[in-house]
Amino acid sequence: MAAPSQGVKIDWSKSIPLNVRCFVWRALSRRIPVSSNLAIRGITVETNLCTLCNAEIETEDHLLVKCKIAEEVHEWILGWCGSDGKKFQHIEEFLDYIASWGNCPMKKEIVSLILYCTLWNIWKARNNKIFMKVDTSPAKIANEIISQSYEWYKYRSSKSCNRWID
Incomplete structure (x- = not known):
């Protein structure tokens, strides 16, 4: 299994829950239990295809950034953030995109x-x-992302935020 790229930085901000930061780190390290990783470990699963789209083998990159469902979610969320829709091929690209966001x-x-x-x-x-x-x-x-990210920011950030519009 490949180690995470040296150029990709994980955001360890306290406004993001620790379990989510660890999940992203594990996904970048190719260590989340997607069907391709389970097969490598000798664990049989019903199907190796992506659970969400049933179109390709479920890998970290496919599930989180290339799956048609994930692409639509990214399109919604990036549009909501005021960015043009962008398609990603790898988790590293997605994290680099986050790291290079604005000044x-x-x-x-x-x-x-x-x-x-x-x-x-x-x-x-x-x-x-x-x-x-x-x-x-x-x-x-x-919709769940919009709601949950507001809650995270409101209750976990050091900055006060009573309304999402702020």
Whole structure:
């Protein structure tokens, strides 16, 4: 398994929950339990195809950035953040995109939080489909990201924020 690229930085901001920061680090390290990794460990799964789209083998890159569901979620969220839709091929590209976002430290922190929340909620949607047999849509995932990222920022950030518009 490949180690994370030396050029990619993980945002260890306290406004992002520790379990999410660790999840992103593990995804970058190719150590989350997607079907391709489970197969390498000798664990048999029902199918090696992506749980969300059933189109390709489920890898970290596919599930979190290349899957058609993930792409739609990214499009919704990036549009909401005021960015043009961008397609990513690898998690490293996604994290580099976050790291290169603008010059304002506060906006950068907020966008980083939102995009980490995006990866986390795609993962949660995948797990809900596997373990609870709950299907979801990109719009529902995007709504959850918007709501959850506001909660994270409001209660975890050192800056006060009573309204999301602020």
